[in-house]
Structure formats: C-alpha cells, structure tokens
Amino acid sequence: MTKSLILFGISNFLSDLFDCALALGYSIDAIVMNQPEVRRPRTKGVEERISPLPSPPRLIDLDDFVPGPGQECFLGTTSIRRDRLVKLIEERYALPFARLVHPTAYISPLASLGKGVFVGANSVVAPGARVEDFALINRSASLGHDSVLGPYARLQPGGTVGGHVTIGRGATVGIGATVIEEKVIGPGAMVAAGAVVIEDVEEGCMVAGVPGKVKSGPMNG
Numbered sequence: 595m596t597k598s599l600i601l602f603g604i605s606n607f608l609s610d611l612f613d614c615a616l617a618l619g620y621s622i623d624a625i626v627m628n629q630p631e632v633r634r635p636r637t638k639g640v641e642e643r644i645s646p647l648p649s650p651p652r653l654i655d656l657d658d659f660v661p662g663p664g665q666e667c668f669l670g671t672t673s674i675r676r677d678r679l680v681k682l683i684e685e686r687y688a689l690p691f692a693r694l695v696h697p698t699a700y701i702s703p704l705a706s707l708g709k710g711v712f713v714g715a716n717s718v719v720a721p722g723a724r725v726e727d728f729a730l731i732n733r734s735a736s737l738g739h740d741s742v743l744g745p746y747a748r749l750q751p752g753g754t755v756g757g758h759v760t761i762g763r764g765a766t767v768g769i770g771a772t773v774i775e776e777k778v779i780g781p782g783a784m785v786a787a788g789a790v791v792i793e794d795v796e797e798g799c800m801v802a803g804v805p806g807k808v809k810s811g812p813m814n815g
C-alpha cells in the first residue's frame with residue numbers, strides 16, 4: 595500500500611526529498627508552506643520542482659492544513675532553525691515523523707538513527723555511529739564509526755567524517771569537507787565546503803580551508 599507523506603516547509607533540498615520518498619514508496623500528498631516562498635534567481639521554484647512528480651502534491655498554507663489518517667510527515671526545510679517548526683508540528687498535530695533513508699544508503703546494523711532523520715543516496719553510516727533526531731546526511735556522505743551527528747546537524751554531499759567524531763546540535767559539515775577522527779565540532783558550527791578539519795571547532799565558529807582555520811565566530815569575532 596502507498597504511504598502518504600506530508601512535507602513541512604520548502605528548500606533547495608526538496609528534489610532530493612522527493613527522490614528518496616518515491617524510492618521508499620511514499621506518495622507526497624501535500625507540502626505545507628510555513629512561510630512564503632522566497633525565490634532566488636538561480637534556483638527552481640516549488641511549482642517547477644513538483645511538476646515532474648507522478649502525482650504533484652497540493653501546496654497548503656500552514657494555517658489551512660488539517661492532517662488526515664495514516665499520514666506521516668517530514669521537514670521540507672533544512673534551515674538551521676527548523677527546530678521551531680518541529681515544535682509547532684508536535685504541538686499542533688499528532689503526525690509521526692518519517693525517517694527517510696534512501697535504499698542505496700548503507701546503515702550499519704550497529705548504528706542508530708533518531709526520528710525525522712534523512713540519509714541520502716549512497717551515504718554510509720558506520721558501526722556504532724548515532725544520527726540524532728532531525729539530523730540530515732545528504733548524498734554520498736560518510737559518518738564514521740562511533741561518531742555522533744547531533745540533533746538538527748547536517749552532513750552535506752560528499753562530506754567525510756572519521757571515527758569517534760562528535761558533531762554538535764545544528765552544526766553543518768559542508769560539501770566535500772573532511773573531519774578527521776576524534777574531533778569535536780561544536781553546536782551551530784559551520785565547516786566550509788572542502789575544508790579539512792584537524793582540530794576541534796568551537797561552538798558557532800566557521801572554519802574553512804586545508805587545514806581548516808577559523809574564519810569567523812566566537813574565537814575572532
């Protein structure tokens with residue numbers, strides 16, 4: 595039987611979400627808009643994104659949404675403040691959050707995944723690793739053994755995280771970045787695309803380059 599999925603919010607990530615949801619046998623019934631769409635010139639709008647779907651979802655304003663039986667939900671936004679939307683969804687509706695793991699991803703049976711987690715195509719979650727609630731692992735990324743991807747954290751395409759690494763709540767490891775083993779990435783920190791992190795990163799800092807150097811944040815204002 596087809597499973598019904600409701601997405602809350604929109605982002606550039608929608609097409610990957612559709613791809614994964616379809617591969618898992620979901621029908622995407624509605625996209626609930628929690629705020630007006632902000633169009634950027636180099637990206638596709640939501641109407642264009644939904645048009646190739648076999649059965650395009652309805653676009654509904656948050657205040658008009660009424661959940662139906664048997665539905666599951668997922669976040670369509672990847673914003674670093676998506677925790678507020680989760681709180682609102684949990685307060686208003688009794689909708690369970692799906693866990694979207696692309697069929698081509700490898701999740702070790704010795705790893706654990708929280709609720710509302712996304713793991714994209716060709717990604718690996720190694721033994722002993724823990725992916726906490728609402729964390730996101732994009733395409734072709736690797737979370738090393740015994741590492742933790744904290745709640746709302748994001749590991750972007752091609753990112754590689756070594757063993758025993760801790761990535762804090764809401765932190766981001768950008769496209770193609772590497773974090774070597776046993777490092778700690780503080781909450782809300784940003785590892786720039788292509789960086790190689792060889793030292794711990796403090797909360798809220800941005801590091802870039804090879805080796806990674808602090809570019810902004812609490813350390814140097």
Ligand SMILES: CC(C)(COP(=O)(O)OP(=O)(O)OC[C@H]1O[C@@H](n2cnc3c(N)ncnc32)[C@H](O)[C@@H]1OP(=O)(O)O)[C@@H](O)C(=O)NCCC(=O)NCCS
Pocket residue numbers: 732750751767768769784785786787788789800802803809
């Ligand atoms: C880290 C990032 C967010 C910084 O963006 P920003 O806040 O607009 O920063 P700026 O472009 O103003 O750059 C600030 C400094 O960091 C440097 N910098 C930024 N990104 C860098 C990178 N990937 N590698 C090396 N240096 C980088 C800039 O050259 C600049 O250095 P300077 O102060 O010495 O001149 C962005 O560059 C990035 O890497 N984003 C990740 C993208 C990603 O993973 N997307 C996922 C889509 S699926």
